[in-house]
Amino acid sequence: MSAALIDGKAVAASLRERIADDVADFAASAGRVPGLAVVLVGDDAASAVYVRNKAAACAAAGIAGHEHRLPADTSEEALLAVVLGLNADPSVDGILVQLPLPPQIDASRILAAISADKDVDGFHATNAGRLATGLPGFVPCTPLGCLHLIRSVGPDLRGAEAVVIGRSNIVGKPMAALLLGADCTVTIAHSRTRDLPEVARRADILVAAVGRPEMVRGDWVKPGAIVIDVGINRIASTPGRTKLVGDVHFAEASAVARAITPVPGGVGPMTIAMLLANTLEAARRHAGLA
Amino acid sequence: MSAALIDGKAVAASLRERIADDVADFAASAGRVPGLAVVLVGDDAASAVYVRNKAAACAAAGIAGHEHRLPADTSEEALLAVVLGLNADPSVDGILVQLPLPPQIDASRILAAISADKDVDGFHATNAGRLATGLPGFVPCTPLGCLHLIRSVGPDLRGAEAVVIGRSNIVGKPMAALLLGADCTVTIAHSRTRDLPEVARRADILVAAVGRPEMVRGDWVKPGAIVIDVGINRIASTPGRTKLVGDVHFAEASAVARAITPVPGGVGPMTIAMLLANTLEAARRHAGLA
Numbered sequence: 001m002s003a004a005l006i007d008g009k010a011v012a013a014s015l016r017e018r019i020a021d022d023v024a025d026f027a028a029s030a031g032r033v034p035g036l037a038v039v040l041v042g043d044d045a046a047s048a049v050y051v052r053n054k055a056a057a058c059a060a061a062g063i064a065g066h067e068h069r070l071p072a073d074t075s076e077e078a079l080l081a082v083v084l085g086l087n088a089d090p091s092v093d094g095i096l097v098q099l100p101l102p103p104q105i106d107a108s109r110i111l112a113a114i115s116a117d118k119d120v121d122g123f124h125a126t127n128a129g130r131l132a133t134g135l136p137g138f139v140p141c142t143p144l145g146c147l148h149l150i151r152s153v154g155p156d157l158r159g160a161e162a163v164v165i166g167r168s169n170i171v172g173k174p175m176a177a178l179l180l181g182a183d184c185t186v187t188i189a190h191s192r193t194r195d196l197p198e199v200a201r202r203a204d205i206l207v208a209a210v211g212r213p214e215m216v217r218g219d220w221v222k223p224g225a226i227v228i229d230v231g232i233n234r235i236a237s238t239p240g241r242t243k244l245v246g247d248v249h250f251a252e253a254s255a256v257a258r259a260i261t262p263v264p265g266g267v268g269p270m271t272i273a274m275l276l277a278n279t280l281e282a283a284r285r286h287a288g289l290a
Numbered sequence: 291m292s293a294a295l296i297d298g299k300a301v302a303a304s305l306r307e308r309i310a311d312d313v314a315d316f317a318a319s320a321g322r323v324p325g326l327a328v329v330l331v332g333d334d335a336a337s338a339v340y341v342r343n344k345a346a347a348c349a350a351a352g353i354a355g356h357e358h359r360l361p362a363d364t365s366e367e368a369l370l371a372v373v374l375g376l377n378a379d380p381s382v383d384g385i386l387v388q389l390p391l392p393p394q395i396d397a398s399r400i401l402a403a404i405s406a407d408k409d410v411d412g413f414h415a416t417n418a419g420r421l422a423t424g425l426p427g428f429v430p431c432t433p434l435g436c437l438h439l440i441r442s443v444g445p446d447l448r449g450a451e452a453v454v455i456g457r458s459n460i461v462g463k464p465m466a467a468l469l470l471g472a473d474c475t476v477t478i479a480h481s482r483t484r485d486l487p488e489v490a491r492r493a494d495i496l497v498a499a500v501g502r503p504e505m506v507r508g509d510w511v512k513p514g515a516i517v518i519d520v521g522i523n524r525i526a527s528t529p530g531r532t533k534l535v536g537d538v539h540f541a542e543a544s545a546v547a548r549a550i551t552p553v554p555g556g557v558g559p560m561t562i563a564m565l566l567a568n569t570l571e572a573a574r575r576h577a578g579l580a
Contacts, residue, residue: 125427129419132467133459137415159484167470169423177422180457180478185489187477188470194449199475 003227003257006149012269015148016061019276023062026283034283035064036094036120036275037086041079041105042072047098054096057272063279066092076105080113087115093286094120094279117285120278123170131177136290138278142209143175145270146228147182150205153259154226158183161202165189165216165247166209171230175207196220208247218252227253227260230267293517293547296439302559305438306351309566313352316573324573325354326384326410326565327376331369331395332362337388344386347562353569356382366395370403377405383576384410384569407575410568413460421467426580428568432499433465435560436518437472440495443549444516448473451492455479455506455537456499461520465497486510498537508542517543517550520557 027033036058040051051067058065068082079101086095095118101107111119116126122140130137150157162184166172172188180186189199191210200206200220208216209230221227231247246263254260261267284290317323326348330341341357348355358372369391376385385408391397401409406416412430420427440447452474456462462478470476479489481500490496490510498506499520511517521537536553544550551557574580 125419125423125425126416127419128422129415129417132418132422132463133415135415159482161484173422173470176478180463180480183480183482185477185479185483187475188466189475190470190473192449192473193475194451 003254004153004259005254006153006226006228006259006261006266008145008149008261008266008269011149011152012145012273015270015273016057016276019273019280020061023280026280026287026289027062029289030283030287032091032287033062033064034093034279035066035091036096036279037066037068037089037092039068039070039079039082039086039095039097041070041074041098042102044100047100051098054272054275057276058279061276061280063276064091072102074102074105076109079105079110083110083113087113087118090286092118093283094118094275096121096275118282120275120282122174122278128169128174131174134181138282139178140170140174141271141274141278142171142230142267143178144274144277146175146207146230146267147178148270148274149228149261149267150226154205157205160184160204161187162205162207163187163189163200163203164207164209165193165196165200166207166211166230168209171209172207175209179205179207210247212247213245214247214249216248216253218249218256221253221256223256224258225256227257228267229261229263232263232268293544294443294549295544296443296516296518296549296551296556298435298439298551298556298559301439301442302435302563305560305563306347306566309563309570310351313570316570316577316579317352319579320573320577322381322577323352323354324383324569325356325381326386326569327356327358327379327382329358329360329369329372329376329385329387331360331364331388332392334390337390341388344562344565347566348569351566351570353566354381362392364392364395366399369395369400373400373403377403377408380576382408383573384408384565386411386565408572410565410572412464412568418459418464421464424471428572429468430460430464431561431564431568432461432520432557433468434564434567436465436497436520436557437468438560438564439518439551439557440516444495447495450474450494451477452495452497453477453479453490453493454497454499455483455486455490456497456501456520458499461499462497465499469495469497500537502537503535504537504539506538506543508539508546511543511546513546514548515546517547518557519551519553522553522558 055065116124122138127137162179167190197220207228213233229246229248237243345355406414412428417427452469457480487510497518503523519536519538527533
């Protein structure tokens with residue numbers, strides 16, 4: 001291994017400390033703390049863990065977490081009413097509806113109902129449009145965290161060749177928009193791309209966000225590249241056990257890259273940090289302090 | 291010259307005929323014709339020509355053109371009031387505010403005030419977001435016209451390498467989003483791109499939208515590529531005369547490309563045709579017929 005490890009846990013921890021300081025400053029100026037409402041419908045075990053982690057992170061940063069747990073048989077109309085209530089609640093700066101939602105609820109309708117100015121997940125079409133057109137808005141937490149990690153090892157991205165593998169609305173596309181905003185030459189590759197290894201090999205900055213375990217091999221990586229691995233895939237390891245791997249074959253890629261994120265401990269920890277940052281930013285805007 | 295000429299004038303003419311038929315069908319179903327409001331502030335000569343051309347194209351297609359001419363010293367508030375009135379007018383399906391606006395008016399504030407559902411120019415952030423996230427909305431007319439021209443010579447774009455030079459909100463970025471939606475591998479290049487000729491040479495589909503006369507030379511073009519030239523630049527020709535050229539060196543590129551748009555007569559004529567198409571689409575949606 002020759003690549004430097006990009007320690008997302010450490011970057012996220014120092015970011016969260018800085019956010020906590022900024023939250024304290026905000027509270028002193030605004031006379032109130034920022035508030036994040038987290039809505040959980042049903043009792044999906046993984047979702048419950050995520051929501052608990054978010055609540056703990058809010059508490060540690062001095063952000064008020066408003067938790068709303070609704071039964072699994074909640075109707076779409078009832079959930080919509082909750083969202084509209086949170087839109088109108090001045091103590092709530094950010095609203096996060098934990099996905100997935102039960103099958104009787106149209107998630108896209110719920111997400112569209114969240115006020116764009118409280119959409120700290122950045123999933124609303126209005127925020128996607130603000131990002132695309134260079135207006136201030138909210139950017140999805142995962143690509144925003146990736147950009148922080150990239151900048152931690154490569155502060156000047158102007159003219160760099162960036163390749164994003166994956167074109168989801170919540171990672172690939174906003175990631176491409178952010179890298180374009182940083183003056184990279186940006187390529188979006190995906191399942192239809194003809195020669196994915198060759199396209200990947202162009203990249204000074206390679207972001208993999210496809211959800212396919214260890215798809216990106218060592219010979220897909222340009223020597224000296226920065227590699228950001230968004231994938232979190234659980235695969236079988238020794239008999240009867242499993243382990244987490246990314247979309248990148250870590251051992252191979254780290255022999256070639258200049259810097260690389262591990263899985264776990266790379267992109268993952270950044271997501272909650274960016275959620276806190278977005279919530280603080282929402283509070284500043286609502287208070288006229290942005 | 292070996293490349294096939296992509297005749298935008300002919301493609302646009304046949305499209306406009308089809309739109310006229312569809313407008314007649316719409317009128318028969320909805321009991322009214324689609325309406326496009328065009329707002330012109332001041333007396334910029336070029337703008338007056340554009341507005342006249344749009345009005346004539348509407349009339350030929352059976353679309354009612356509502357022209358609003360306001361004096362050059364119109365205040366932002368007065369123009370805003372006109373826009374809000376048009377938003378509320380059920381006979382108006384599309385609203386187009388001709389740019390540029392006089393200096394006392396903040397164009398971004400005016401464009402943001404147009405109802406996203408009447409924004410047939412596709413300039414509103416909400417429509418940019420809808421395009422980015424794959425929701426139905428309105429796409430800016432120029433890149434939409436380019437996609438039509440590309441499809442006229444290369445109907446199946448899946449897996450093709452597309453390179454867009456230029457990253458404006460009204461051409462480059464939406465063009466990239468459209469090509470991504472057509473399953474191309476898409477690269478956005480721009481003034482900060484390190485080796486623009488090399489990046490351009492990757493392209494099976496090359497779109498130039500930078501506003502620099504004849505910047506794209508023959509050796510930037512991959513043999514067999516489809517070349518779309520969005521630029522319209524007036525340069526000096528013989529002493530005392532001028533001529534229009536694109537962003538592509540036509541003579542050189544047409545020796546290498548498989549198909550290429552001329553300037554004039556390529557992308558230009560498509561823009562008004564797409565404006566009519568967007569206005570008809572808006573009318574269908576407003577009438578619940580989409």
